[in-house]
Amino acid sequence: MIDLSKSRRLRKQRRKKRRLKLTLGLFALAILITLGYSAFEYISGKQKALGSSNADAEENQTIEVTKSKYKESFKGVDNNDHKVNVLLLGIDQRDTEVPRTDTIMIAQYDTKAETAKVASLMRDTYVNIPEHGYNKINAAFAIGGPELLRQTISENFGIDLEYYSIVDFEGFTQVVDTIAPKGLDVDVKKDMYYKSAGGGTHIDLQAGEQRLSGEELLGYVRFRSDSQGDYGRVERQQEVMNLLKEKMISFSGVLKAPRLIGTLQPYIDTNMGSGKILQLGKDYLLNPVDQVETLRIPTDDNVWNERKDYPIGLVLAHDEVKTRETLQDYFNGEESS
Known part of the structure; x- marks a missing residue:
């Protein structure tokens, strides 16, 4: 009886571990899909704005923040309130x-x-x-x-x-x-x-x-x-x-x-x-x-x-x-x- 009880506990533990691994795996997959989707959407939006229909051309470019014409001269200061x-x-x-x-x-x-x-x-x-x-x-x-x-x-x-x-x-x-x-x-x-x-x-x-x-x-x-x-x-x-x-x-x-x-x-x-x-x-x-x-x-x-x-x-x-x-x-x- 003791051995059977111990065996059941071990099987339950193994099932919990499998469920945990599956949950973590699905969570990681969701993050990867979200990141991939976000990157794809960002690049697609930028291509459209630049009038480009060639997806391969964007792959060889780095994503850079558009340079500001007025940033250096603007003297506004964030006072870090709400x-x-x-x-x-x-x-x-x-x-x-x-x-x-x-x-x-x-x-x-x-x-x-x-x-x-x-x-x-x-x-x-x-x-x-x-x-x-x-x-x-x-x-x-x-x-x-x-x-x-x-x-x-x-x-x-x-x-x-x-x-x-x-x-x-x-x-x-x-x-x-x-x-x-x-x-x-x-x-x-x-x-x-x-x-x-x-x-x-x-x-x-x-x-x-x-x-x-x-x-x-x-x-x-x-x-x-x-x-x-x-x-x-x-x-x-x-x-x-x-x-x-x-x-x-x-x-x-x-x-x-x-x-x-x-x-x-x-x-x-x-x-x-x-x-x-x-x-x-x-x-x-x-x-x-x-x-x-x-x-x-x-x-x-x-x-x-x-x-x-x-x-x-x-x-x-x-x-x-x-x-x-x-x-x-x-x-x-x-x-x-």
Whole structure:
């Protein structure tokens, strides 16, 4: 009886060991598959962004982080608190022309409160640019890149920016087509038609609910040839940001994250290191925010048109003290209360 009991115990132990080995083996296989899938998706995304269809060509290249044009000059400092402030810029770069900033945003992600806030700064907002005098805020980028724009925002609004991220408009279309290859459902409120003199920009959208591709969605967020002008454009940009956020935190969106990184890399210039990006990405995907809070500056109750001498022209004037208080309360309200 003793021998039989001992034999049963030994058989049970052997079965447990086999199950443990099988579990560990499956776990290791899952890790390898995940790593392989991530690498494949990353390379596929990068190939698509670079316009390459030859998979063998990529095998002989090392994956390098895109060199930042402005990283050395940007003086933003991470204060290592639970809030990350990023200067988000959308630019239209054409050949050797000075890049134009059509989109200027301050984005804040609070890892402790699990909130995300975005303030869109209208490009004609009249501000004091350090050592250059008053001008439209987008002139700061044209004069001195993201660093001078950082200084301008700090001096005028008291918001300290730690990082910057500049995305070319071509990159926007690639991102949309990667996250939502079948397009995004959008309710276009009115017909939108615009064709630039040189034909480089052509927007032609009909009113109604429809599914827009990356290129069509770019036209949707850039359009301003109506009575709403930049006001309507900023509103649509914030609308699309929330739509993309919903796609990203979906299961299919998470699976596409490695491809998205590879796709976006050739079109983005940032001083944020890969470690910080992965850390924030992990926090955001594991603890997604319900809604990205949005604000437009100047606000409706604090803005008026004003014409300045050439070459500045028509600007969005505002009570500077009130604008500063609005942004301070928006981004730092809980801390200052």
